[in-house]
Amino acid sequence: MGKRPTIQMVADRAGVSRGTVDRVLNNRSYVKAEVRTRILAAMQELGYVSPRDAHQRVLSESRFSPIRLGVILPNWPDDHFRNEVQRGIQTARAELTDFHVDVMLCHCQTDIPGEVIELLDQLVADGAQGIAMCAIANIAIEAKIDQLAAQGIPTITFNSDLPNSKRLCFIGQDYRRSGRIAAELMSKCIDPKGKILAAVGNLEFDGHRTRLDGFCERMHELGFDNGQIEIVETFNDYHTTYRKVLESLSRCPDLSAIYMANQSVAGCTEAIHAATPKARIRVICHDISESTKRLLRSGDVDLAISQDIYQQGYLPLILLRDLLQKGKSPAAQQPGSNISIFCAENL
Template structure:
């Protein structure tokens, strides 16, 4: 049977309040007493009574707020599945999620959502943050007020968030740059167009930066355009059509976010007879099908399911067990998919 706080207090010759402060890492305990209590906890392999704590916490109406980016990209739906599955697991402990999806990559809208969550007295927040100083300041204020924050999918450098969960997006961009170099190595001065979801999210800026940095080390390339499509297929279609018209010798299109169906539709409609290479991110149904039919060259996946469930799990552990994440950045894998390793994947 698990040793109780009362028994630990008796063994350490301290009060139960002192033991509780040590367990939850709170101040007000002398170093020698803290060391003594921690040794007893270790000797008895003490594990908090989650069910009992959940009963106490549920009286406080524990809620975790979740702030998602616009869901134009099917990738977001995969993150939602991870969030939903983790929400079901922790519901047994009396925890609810309050999920908010912003309509645009807009800092003022995200600030309003954060204010709404704070007014609802949430105990923690998981957020895909807009990369803006006003968001950074507000998150720091929220953390300073005792509400832990985890960023996911896109980070917010300089904020006091508990940790970041997502891909190392600069390295992912460099990986795409290396793939572009391989694909274009026979072309002396390849022209490349970049379509990025938005430069208001750090993840897309980092992908663009990593991509261009790697290419600058490899070949004499020329980036002829870099524009936002906000994950929208129609905007990606319009931009791709414009690039094909303006740059007849375009060699490659690099898409950092959603919109791959629009890019493919524009290439098919133009049908110049010249093969334009395409690199993109996120293994969604559209990109799987386009890979399988050799319409695009490579996709980098980033495990959206775990990007959804891990932030919720981390915040739950922090709230109920005072367990901090082991690393400041918890990176998901950088997975490269081509037509050679997608034939057996479910294309539904």
Template sequence: MRPTVNDIAREAGVSLATVDRVLNARPGVREKTVQAVNDAIARLGYVRDLTAANLARSRTYRIAAVLPDTESQFIQSLAAALQEAGQAAATSRTELRLHRFPAEDPHALAALLADLPGKGYAGVALMAPETPVLRDAVRSLRAKGVPVVALVSDLPTTGRDHFVGIDNRAAGRTAGVLMGRFLGNAGQVLVLGSSLLARDMVERRRGFDEVMLRDFPGVEALPSLETHGSSRLLRQAVAERLANTPGIRGIYAMGDGHRALTQVLDEIGQSGKLILICHELTLHSRQALQSGEITAVITQNLGHLARSTLRVLRAKADSQPLDEGQEQIRIEIVLRENLPLTADSETTTASDAA
């Protein structure tokens, strides 16, 4: 049988009340007694039963996930993964609520965040561009004791408690090696990004160039083409570039918009002829991998991301330490050959089925 608080009390020769005071760091216990209790704890190898503790505390965790209201397949998948993780966590006294904000309106976002503490939220997960208004809003949240984690794209200047996502610079480097090696260190590479204002895009580009310069002098990475999430812009620009620059043998797509990209390649008869490396495994990129239109996808496991978010926020809310290893989100390389069968990490969830 595992030792309980009563066993500690007996072992330490003190009362249950005192043990409780020590365990929960309540005041009014002599240093000497604290020691005696801690010794007994160590001797018995006591570990607090968290299930009982949470029950007694009737602790519940209401958590807010705040995402832009973009239509992108990636955001949809992220939302679905969060919902799913929330469902699964319902049995452990955790409740997740999804909030959307107008993608281009930092003030609406700030207002939304300001409203959260009053509603009894134990933590907030946030994916948003790092504006000054946001910075203040996050600081104010944290000042009120509500932990905040940044999702997917980091927000270092806001002083967020944690970042849940991949190291985008390393992701860019990974794309770089794959591209360099697959091209055999020769040829030009077209680089596409949704916006050079987003931190993740900048970091990916930096990582990509780093590897290219160091290891693949034979490859020329062209300046980034910004698509601003517009598929028309993307198709036009890509078609034009490929026509004008015959040396292009690879494309590195740092942002979303796989669909428009594979479409335009198909139209101009280049489908499957270029090395194409993208980010994020979605329903579409999965198909394109399978058909050989996309060579490799750099991705992160959204299921893991969502579960990690909940775990981290719960831990922060209780100011408990994290299991760093478990919370590190891996940079996954997906080729046709190691395409996961289904589910989880991915984008094929409820929202797609509908």
């Protein structure tokens, strides 16, 4: 009989320390997505099951009643960001199957608040006992979450918060801080009198608005005035981003830098090439997709600020399961995911 797989064997196979494996086993957020994936693959290859999980699986049939959880995703394009969140959801769904947890996933087709409320009602009608969601900040949606809380149906927000609602907690980055970091980096790349374009996705999302607020707040502290910063809203759409960046460059041919607080970075860089192919415009963006990596390597993007998108899909379902089956309430203030800065040399 072969030796039973140990945590050290998993660490050796994944090329990490025992402590890093332990952080993954305990669902802590400060492990890079690619490292987490490597560790989970090593566990699967070795057939490793932690003592806690082995014990819980033995007891699951008798201890835990079946529960249903709902997830609502916004009207995101089918891109790296959405795929990473869904990968986290699918991992959590697979892990929770042994504990009789059924996960129902809904996608919004629009940014209309009424659609979110209809999906919440449908999930409850289908038996959802807890809900994880990312939605625009809207008073009707917040009121609906409060109503569900009064009915004993908890909600956890992820990626973009609804801080004025009675949601249990928020899973995501400290967006104000990430915006301030982007401003700090930007200020070191351009002349103090330089003009900046800030392109944000959708200001109705708390995460987008808070990130922009942090950026503008820090730029003002560093001596940049309102007249130096133009703000456009592009709704994470490639064509809208391309058009609005092109229009801005036409109005301000001496633009020094562009802050991309949305997902359509390629639309921005292609507009720069179309308008001013020889100009050197600094570009700072968020999140590390394959497209962003190519733009960093080509020099079209100078710096990118990352977040743990996978964890935002994974952790809300784990926390809801812990609450509903174990009675373990999550901390109202969850730790924000790591903020890492990437350039062409450290990808």
